[in-house]
Structure formats: structure tokens, C-alpha cells
Amino acid sequence: LLLALNCGFGQAEIASLQLDEIELDQKHPHYDLTGSWIRRLRFKTGIFGEWKLWNETIHGIRWMMGRRGSHKDGALILTKDGRPL
DSSP: OHHHHHHOOOHHHHHTOBGGGEEEEEEOSSSSOEEEEEEEEOTTTOOEEEEEOOHHHHHHHHHHHHHHTTOOOOBSSBOTTSOBO
């Protein structure tokens, strides 16, 4: 829900979000800003997108990362069996 509100993501974008697309507490590569971002290529169009994350969204992402355990798949959200949605 937080990713939908913060970034305008639909179900497919949330399910396909990869850990390497999430940058928490990082300096922005092009601007004099520090924060947390999602930076990725849009799935259908291949166009680059970037979203600054709210504190609530960061908290939710960290919670999901903690639930993943040591699964090797790069998706943020996994099923109970460790498979991507």
C-alpha cells in the first residue's frame, strides 16, 4: 500500500521491485541531496523512473527486507516459500 501511495505503483510494479533498485540513506548521484530512493527502468516502456521515499515507506521496505531472510532471489516481496510474487 505504501509503495502504491508513495510511488504510484500498481500490483505488477510492486511485485517486480528488486532490491538493487532500492537505495536507502544514499546521496543522490546527480544532486546535492541525501535520502532514500527507488531508481529503476519502467517495465513496459524501458523509461527511467525515480521516486523519493517517505519515511513510512522506508520503514515498510526495511520491514519487508527483514522478513526475507537469506533468500537469494532479488525481489523485495517474496511468498512464504521464498518465491517472487
